[in-house]
Amino acid sequence: MRLFPTKEQETKLAKHFGCIRFVYNHFLDNRVKFYLSAKEKQLAKKSLNYYDDAAELTKLKKQPETEWLSEVNSQSLQHALKHLDGAFNRFYRKQAKFPRFKKKNLKNSFRIPQFVRLENNKIYFPKFKEGIKMDNHRPVEGEVEFATITMNAAGQYHACITVEKFIEKLEPASKVVGIDLGVKELAVCSDGTRFPNIKPFRSLEQRIRVRQKELARSKKDSKGRQKSRLKLARLYNKISNVRNDHLHKVSHQIVSENQTIILEDLNVKGMMANRKLSKSIWDVSLSELVRQISYKAEWYGRKVLFIDRWFPSSKTCHHCGYINESLTLKDREWTCPRCERKLDRDYNASQNILVQGLNMKNMSVGTTESAECLGVSSVAKAIDNRLARKPNRL
Ligand SMILES: [Zn+2]
Known part of the structure; x- marks a missing residue:
């Protein structure tokens, strides 16, 4: 406040x-x-x-x-x-x-x-x-x-x-969701819900760049320098306020609608190359969203699962399990060469995250069915292979 x-x-x-x-x-x-x-x-x-x-x-x-x-x-x-x-x-x-x-x-x-x-x-x-x-x-x-x-x-x-504060737990929900977090879109859920990233940053980014240049040009210890530093700090402040409001809305909706939320380890996402400034902003956004989902889940009696960070969620076709090694960051859509289905990159990833999470916890009640119709057998095979290698991980 x-x-x-x-x-x-x-x-x-x-x-x-x-x-x-x-x-x-x-x-x-x-x-x-x-x-x-x-x-x-x-x-x-x-x-x-x-x-x-x-x-x-x-x-x-x-x-x-x-x-x-x-x-x-x-x-x-x-x-x-x-x-x-x-x-x-x-x-x-x-x-x-x-x-x-x-x-x-x-x-x-x-x-x-x-x-x-x-x-x-x-x-x-x-x-x-x-x-x-x-x-x-x-x-x-x-x-x-x-x-x-x-x-x-x-x-x-x-x-x-x-x-x-006494927080009342929410009524249990029945849904299990896998979520792909990203830069293009903030969150894409396996139930089809998509949360966009907010856009006011483009203009703010430009203003920040102008201020940064101004600051770099100003003389050390001058009044002007102090002023530009202040202006820059205010801009960063504005960004974080707008961003946090948005993240609170998204995390609240995700936590209230779902009982179990399956997420990917963020370290993989952190490796994505992006432009410097946006990258720092989005890195903060993604980890902040995960933090909010985690503590709100605890508040309201929900569960959050994290899947293995090396699981190739984007590269694996969720229908047949084919792994597309040639997939690049730019490919937003691709067609699986094996089953010839057209795949939306993030939605496909969310399906894989869901299945991976379901398998991980071996949640049998009510979920086997949905796992099967999502083509779990092929993914399960991949998991079995990995289990053989690292028996203590899952
Ligand atoms: Zn396929």
């Missing part, structure tokens, strides 16, 4: 961003120093933990040179310590790299762990009792658990609000 703080509130928000960054960097530095000296002196205690940091933070707030820390929400500062502690724990468990210092202007954010209230298009939280105006076009239902305030490169403020 977009926030519209007053000038005064902007200053206060800047203080929050700054203090969070200071606390994070200060305690990161502290931990590194402590570790080095403990190692040198061969102390038993080698590292600091959250409680050490929290005690130190209380001291800092009382010292004259850092007492400005008490001007910001204390729970947000504590959360920064927890965040740092988590980063270290992930590093100790070898799940992440060594925590890095937070740079200014890179990402400005802070968490409000408690006491967030939304009312009359305003967000209220500690140190902002007067409330910050917000654009609340999607009503928030449920109890607010916590919120994160961010400022992006375009200088816009947003609140990401996490609510505790």
